[in-house]
Amino acid sequence: MNKSAATSADVADLAGVSQSAVSRAFSPGASISAKTREKVLKAADALGYRPNALARAMISGRSRLVAVLVAYLDNQFYPLALEQLSRALQARGYQTLIFMTETGNQDVVVQKMLQYQVEGIIMLSAELSSSLASECAATGTPVLLFNRYVPGLPASSVTSDNLEGGRQVAHHLADSGHTRIAFIAGQENSSTSRDREAGFCKGLAERGMTPVARAVGGYTFDGAARAARELFAKPDRPDSVFVANDHMAFAVMDVLRNELRLRIPQDVSVVGYDDVPEASWGGYDLTSVSQNLGEMIQATIDILMSQIDRQHVKRKAAIIPARLVARGSARMPGGST
Amino acid sequence: MNKSAATSADVADLAGVSQSAVSRAFSPGASISAKTREKVLKAADALGYRPNALARAMISGRSRLVAVLVAYLDNQFYPLALEQLSRALQARGYQTLIFMTETGNQDVVVQKMLQYQVEGIIMLSAELSSSLASECAATGTPVLLFNRYVPGLPASSVTSDNLEGGRQVAHHLADSGHTRIAFIAGQENSSTSRDREAGFCKGLAERGMTPVARAVGGYTFDGAARAARELFAKPDRPDSVFVANDHMAFAVMDVLRNELRLRIPQDVSVVGYDDVPEASWGGYDLTSVSQNLGEMIQATIDILMSQIDRQHVKRKAAIIPARLVARGSARMPGGST
DNA sequence: CTGAAAGCGCTTACAG
DNA sequence: CTGAAAGCGCTTACAG
Numbered sequence: 001m002n003k004s005a006a007t008s009a010d011v012a013d014l015a016g017v018s019q020s021a022v023s024r025a026f027s028p029g030a031s032i033s034a035k036t037r038e039k040v041l042k043a044a045d046a047l048g049y050r051p052n053a054l055a056r057a058m059i060s061g062r063s064r065l066v067a068v069l070v071a072y073l074d075n076q077f078y079p080l081a082l083e084q085l086s087r088a089l090q091a092r093g094y095q096t097l098i099f100m101t102e103t104g105n106q107d108v109v110v111q112k113m114l115q116y117q118v119e120g121i122i123m124l125s126a127e128l129s130s131s132l133a134s135e136c137a138a139t140g141t142p143v144l145l146f147n148r149y150v151p152g153l154p155a156s157s158v159t160s161d162n163l164e165g166g167r168q169v170a171h172h173l174a175d176s177g178h179t180r181i182a183f184i185a186g187q188e189n190s191s192t193s194r195d196r197e198a199g200f201c202k203g204l205a206e207r208g209m210t211p212v213a214r215a216v217g218g219y220t221f222d223g224a225a226r227a228a229r230e231l232f233a234k235p236d237r238p239d240s241v242f243v244a245n246d247h248m249a250f251a252v253m254d255v256l257r258n259e260l261r262l263r264i265p266q267d268v269s270v271v272g273y274d275d276v277p278e279a280s281w282g283g284y285d286l287t288s289v290s291q292n293l294g295e296m297i298q299a300t301i302d303i304l305m306s307q308i309d310r311q312h313v314k315r316k317a318a319i320i321p322a323r324l325v326a327r328g329s330a331r332m333p334g335g336s337t
Numbered sequence: 338m339n340k341s342a343a344t345s346a347d348v349a350d351l352a353g354v355s356q357s358a359v360s361r362a363f364s365p366g367a368s369i370s371a372k373t374r375e376k377v378l379k380a381a382d383a384l385g386y387r388p389n390a391l392a393r394a395m396i397s398g399r400s401r402l403v404a405v406l407v408a409y410l411d412n413q414f415y416p417l418a419l420e421q422l423s424r425a426l427q428a429r430g431y432q433t434l435i436f437m438t439e440t441g442n443q444d445v446v447v448q449k450m451l452q453y454q455v456e457g458i459i460m461l462s463a464e465l466s467s468s469l470a471s472e473c474a475a476t477g478t479p480v481l482l483f484n485r486y487v488p489g490l491p492a493s494s495v496t497s498d499n500l501e502g503g504r505q506v507a508h509h510l511a512d513s514g515h516t517r518i519a520f521i522a523g524q525e526n527s528s529t530s531r532d533r534e535a536g537f538c539k540g541l542a543e544r545g546m547t548p549v550a551r552a553v554g555g556y557t558f559d560g561a562a563r564a565a566r567e568l569f570a571k572p573d574r575p576d577s578v579f580v581a582n583d584h585m586a587f588a589v590m591d592v593l594r595n596e597l598r599l600r601i602p603q604d605v606s607v608v609g610y611d612d613v614p615e616a617s618w619g620g621y622d623l624t625s626v627s628q629n630l631g632e633m634i635q636a637t638i639d640i641l642m643s644q645i646d647r648q649h650v651k652r653k654a655a656i657i658p659a660r661l662v663a664r665g666s667a668r669m670p671g672g673s674t
Numbered sequence: 675c676t677g678a679a680a681g682c683g684c685t686t687a688c689a690g
Numbered sequence: 691c692t693g694a695a696a697g698c699g700c701t702t703a704c705a706g
Binding site for chain 2: 005048050051052053054055057058063070072073074076078079080082083086087090095096097098099100109111112114115116117138139221250251253254257258277278281282283284
């Protein structure tokens with residue numbers, strides 16, 4: 001669509017060399033003399049030549065494109081992941097093709113990805129059906145689930161240690177004298193919610209306790225608000241709650257403070273998960289579990305690149321350590337607050 | 338990189354037609370009989386054929402790719418814009434190639450975009466130098482500045498009516514009995530900050546007032562916190578402040594409430610701009626100016642598509658109405674709060 | 675090191 | 691409506 005962008009043939013003409021020579025001048029490591037390269041570069045500069053990445057992709061069979069499939073970006077964890085993912089990919093010479101999905105059109109979207117010959121697919125806050133996973137596998141395109149895990153699928157995954165994170169939350173709350181501890185789940189079918197809950201229950205069991213109540217927030221702001229009302233608008237309310245992610249925890253805190261007039265943490269302690277930037281803002285000061293985004297990104301890139309380079313063909317699952325960050329929204333062990 | 342993906346020639350062989358016929362079967366509107374199309378589709382299905390979008394882009398000269406250049410995603414306004422932009426583009430048959438920039442490497446990044454033959458470029462939270470703008474113009478690639486405006490450049494732009502938005506804030510504060518009104522700027526060289534301030538000063542002037550103080554936050558959380566300390570940690574402090582965007586306003590509120598122990602809005606009124614989701618959260622309940630993201634996206638797509646289709650070659654600047662959303666962080670006109 | 679040639683997988687005039 | 695052929699702009703064996 002360029003008005004008439006210069007091609008390698010144009011450059012070759014001006015430089016008085018073959019078209020192959022021009023190509024070599026732009027391929028690091030190609031066998032070309034310094035003299036020839038210089039001539040080419042000068043001519044290219046004069047013409048404003050830019051190699052056509054699409055043509056290169058076609059002939060070399062390597063698009064240098066990675067697709068990121070995103071369902072939503074309103075939970076701040078995902079934009080930050082996308083930003084860092086994209087930067088890391090760029091640094092490795094790959095470009096990021098972003099696809100937004102909504103329940104229903106996933107199939108169409110994955111077809112588009114494959115049509116663009118992407119070399120890998122990263123699923124961010126998005127589901128992956130098993131049929132799509134095997135379709136990608138059939139084309140040899142590696143798929144990686146970020147912050148999600150699905151046992152049976154031919155897809156790699158990177159998650160934080162949700163089991164251990166949930167366990168730490170349980171200990172934090174139990175050791176601070178809470179006796180009526182509740183849980184608010186995210187999406188019931190997501191591995192993060194299930195694992196965080198499982199670890200949480202395990203941790204409580206280690207203190208001889210069990211959750212006194214449970215509700216489902218579905219990882220949405222409104223869903224979490226409803227769950228909070230369900231759990232706290234009755235006489236024998238919990239004295240603390242672990243919410244499966246920060247995004248929901250903010251909604252829960254809003255309901256507790258502004259609708260139910262409960263004080264945090266004096267009346268109710270709240271703990272979230274993700275440690276998104278807002279968690280440390282003064283308006284919430286939310287105790288949370290930090291996912292170590294940097295390491296998750298690093299693991300993602302490492303796994304994907306090795307799969308693209310065919311060093312690992314098998315799927316791989318990385319689990320990154322998580323750690324609790326204690327703030328003011330939950331009473332502390334040993335403390336009087 | 339596919340193990341050996343079926344090509345149109347493979348499908349042609351199986352279907353017993355020419356390769357051109359296969360191509361036609363996948364081009365809406367191409368002249369092909371229903372019978373032939375059916376044969377082709379059946380064969381394609383059997384082979385798991387998927388047209389190669391890169392090859393199509395090469396030969397047709399239309400990549401169906403739009404680049405979005407992003408500087409940062411920590412101000413929630415931008416991820417939401419990116420999400421909606423990407424969905425709108427997808428709906429129009431375009432894919433989004435995302436590029437992260439940081440001051441310095443912008444040149445490299447734009448070169449990459451052009452190499453991928455993108456049909457248009459959208460700048461999100463990113464600067465555009467005039468040399469890059471004219472380079473894009475030279476290739477005939479339309480550039481659109483989202484939420485930014487640079488007079489001299491050969492680039493379209495979509496912004497909210499920042500002048501009018503700032504003016505409304507001035508009236509809101511002046512009419513609520515505030516007498517010492519301050520302003521915290523974003524980046525001094527950004528049109529959004531300048532226009533919001535200009536409108537703000539105009540609105541105050543219409544009430545016979547001028548700002549009593551001014552500081553610069555640079556659109557960052559920490560910068561805004563510093564600006565707040567600068568403005569409010571002295572005896573004769575302002576009784577209200579307009580902060581050039583919500584992201585900074587949250588930091589300002591944190592400093593006012595948690596460091597300086599001032600009550601909002603009783604001691605100080607705070608107003609932001611953007612009306613990001615967090616503004617309506619209970620922890621801040623921030624009075625803000627809503628940018629009408631939906632209309633901004635719509636205008637962006639309309640302008641870009643018409644430029645891509647060569648209906649408009651000239652740059653175009655859309656200004657979308659903005660409106661103040663009054664919440665609890667600022668005392669209201671006529672009210673006792 | 676260098677050039678001529680083949681070919682990546684398509685679309686699209688051009689004839690029929 | 692249909693097919694043979696040209697060509698998009700590159701990379702990469704293959705000879706020299």
